[in-house]
Each structure stands twice: as C-alpha cells, then as structure tokens.
Amino acid sequence: MLTIVICVGSSCHVRGSDEVAAALEAIIESEKLTDQVELIGAFCMDHCSMGVSIRVGDTIHSGVLPSEAAIFFDREIRPLLTGSAPQ
C-alpha cells in the first residue's frame, strides 16, 4: 500500500490542500486504486512554499497546486504503482 500524505497545515490549507486531496481521491477511486493507494492528512511538514506539500515515502513534494494534482499523480505516484496504466 502506497501512502500519500497531504499537508493540511494552515499554509497548505489556504493554497488548496482540500482541492488537491479531492482531485487525488477522485483519480484513485475512478481508477479503482483504493487497494493500492491511501490518502491521509498531516500537519505542517515545514515546506510551506507556494502550494501544497505532499509526502510520499521519504520524499516531500512541495508546491503542488490544485490544478496540477492530476499531473502530480501521473508523474510521481503512477510510476510507483503496479499495473495501473491509464485507461
């Protein structure tokens, strides 16, 4: 199981962490990846930059915008999954 940890600290919240989470959740559900990926929230990751911080494993990605959530998923998450080529 791959865990995507989305920062819901105040900086990230005002920059759209709810929308990023909703967009990622929609991808995970529509592609039936709920047995491979889970989404959880966490407080400030000390990477408060111009966008939402997301931790995957030991890597923190900062600056993810709601409009880029799908691109983020394709670039950073999909390669970590097995058998999840886009439909």
Ligand code: FES
């Ligand atoms: S509020 Fe998200 S990294 Fe600080």
